[in-house]
Amino acid sequence: MAISVIPQPTSSLYSIGNQIKSLFGEWAADTYAHGGYPALEMRALADSGLLTSVLPGAPLDPAGKHHPELLDLLRIIGEGNLSVGRIFEGHVNALQLIGLYATEDQKERWYDDARQGHLFGVWNTEMGHGVRYHEEAGGQYRTEGSKTYCSGSVQVTRPIVTGQLVKSRDDNSGWQMAVLPLDRHEPEVDRSFWTTAGMRNSVSYKIDFTGIHLGSEDLLGEPDDYNRQPHLSGGAVRFAAVQLGGAEAILEHTRTFLQRLNRSEDPVQRRRIGQMVVAVSSGKLWLQQAGSVLNSSTDSDHIIFIANQVRTAIAEYCRLCLDLSDQSVGSRGMLPPEPLARLHADLRVYLRQPAPDAALSAIGQYFLNGPS
Numbered sequence: 371m372a373i374s375v376i377p378q379p380t381s382s383l384y385s386i387g388n389q390i391k392s393l394f395g396e397w398a399a400d401t402y403a404h405g406g407y408p409a410l411e412m413r414a415l416a417d418s419g420l421l422t423s424v425l426p427g428a429p430l431d432p433a434g435k436h437h438p439e440l441l442d443l444l445r446i447i448g449e450g451n452l453s454v455g456r457i458f459e460g461h462v463n464a465l466q467l468i469g470l471y472a473t474e475d476q477k478e479r480w481y482d483d484a485r486q487g488h489l490f491g492v493w494n495t496e497m498g499h500g501v502r503y504h505e506e507a508g509g510q511y512r513t514e515g516s517k518t519y520c521s522g523s524v525q526v527t528r529p530i531v532t533g534q535l536v537k538s539r540d541d542n543s544g545w546q547m548a549v550l551p552l553d554r555h556e557p558e559v560d561r562s563f564w565t566t567a568g569m570r571n572s573v574s575y576k577i578d579f580t581g582i583h584l585g586s587e588d589l590l591g592e593p594d595d596y597n598r599q600p601h602l603s604g605g606a607v608r609f610a611a612v613q614l615g616g617a618e619a620i621l622e623h624t625r626t627f628l629q630r631l632n633r634s635e636d637p638v639q640r641r642r643i644g645q646m647v648v649a650v651s652s653g654k655l656w657l658q659q660a661g662s663v664l665n666s667s668t669d670s671d672h673i674i675f676i677a678n679q680v681r682t683a684i685a686e687y688c689r690l691c692l693d694l695s696d697q698s699v700g701s702r703g704m705l706p707p708e709p710l711a712r713l714h715a716d717l718r719v720y721l722r723q724p725a726p727d728a729a730l731s732a733i734g735q736y737f738l739n740g741p742s
């Protein structure tokens with residue numbers, strides 16, 4: 371596919387997002403079939419200016435009040451390709467964390483890296499043998515251990531990798547962020563970790579960083595900054611936006627399948643589609659609400675309360691759409707070249723996000739104990 375069809379950064383973000391989404395739709399079957407890093411799609415995001423759209427002075431500058439537009443863009447990219455949405459969301463998250471916690475020198479360096487085309491991400495999840503940063507003489511740090519679910523894999527050349535800071539004296543240890551310059555290292559990548567039914571193109575492999583040496587200029591923020599609220603829990607609205615895009619794609623393809631088979635006059639099918647439309651529209655309303663709260667509120671507990679509701683509600687809407695689409699199209703609708711089987715597989719896997727039970731509990735706790 372010729373890259374010259376990529377929309378140019380001069381168009382509005384909404385229009386760029388929608389053009390990109392259509393391209394992703396054209397490429398989707400091939401990308402899903404190869405199951406690897408979605409290079410064509412990520413290049414399109416770079417060439418259209420979307421990867422730098424969250425830098426200072428750019429259309430989605432985090433310092434501006436652009437949360438509704440960002441959530442909308444994430445939803446549109448997710449509709450085009452959920453794996454790409456996952457990688458893009460990690461890039462946005464990382465640049466936001468840099469905006470919050472980096473020194474001025476670091477911001478200059480990492481923003482410049484982003485402009486040069488480096489992809490960022492956030493790799494926090496680990497299983498056994500998690501990451502530790504051992505302090506050594508001369509302000510150096512030795513990395514030990516691995517992360518799981520490293521979306522984007524080593525194509526993310528500037529991941530924020532969290533880990534336990536191990537000081538020579540035991541003061542000021544904690545959960546430390548560092549930006550690892552992976553273009554200068556060759557960490558061990560365990561691709562066998564990511565044998566998954568969906569989201570294969572997110573290439574969320576396990577990566578071992580043992581032996582990588584860092585300077586203090588590579589550490590981002592203070593220990594435990596990563597867990598600071600409302601940014602940690604509030605960020606859930608971003609993955610919820612991407613997920614809703616997945617549900618929207620399923621709604622759209624369920625509709626075209628039924629139309630093609632002349633099954634759109636059936637009252638039961640109409641009812642199911644109606645339920646899906648209500649679910650997707652409700653998700654969009656939640657995203658608008660989240661965008662406006664993030665733009666206007668400084669009340670950390672309230673932001674978390676809303677973010678937890680958004681992610682819980684959207685996960686439910688997505689599950690409802692999966693179920694209704696499944697009933698609507700039957701096994702025939704799930705056979706390639708129909709796109710629905712891969713869309714379902716991706717969304718089912720991408721619905722797995724951290725601590726869903728805890729998020730719902732926190733909603734109940736806030737409501738029970740919070741202001742009346």
Ligand SMILES: Cc1cc2nc3c(=O)[nH]c(=O)nc-3n(C[C@H](O)[C@H](O)[C@H](O)COP(=O)(O)OP(=O)(O)OC[C@H]3O[C@@H](n4cnc5c(N)ncnc54)[C@H](O)[C@@H]3O)c2cc1C
Pocket residue numbers: 456460491492493494495518519520521569572574719720721722723724725726727728
């Ligand atoms: C496609 C994809 C890409 C990802 N990319 C990244 C990435 O780039 N960076 C990154 O850091 N992470 C990434 N992740 C990881 C993701 O953020 C979650 O951390 C991870 O999916 C959670 O693990 P789990 O799905 O096994 O769920 P679990 O956390 O094991 O949860 C499963 C169930 O157990 C419940 N539960 C959780 N803890 C407890 C407990 N202590 N006691 C009882 N019940 C509990 C949960 O509420 C849930 O119902 C990715 C995940 C996916 C699916």
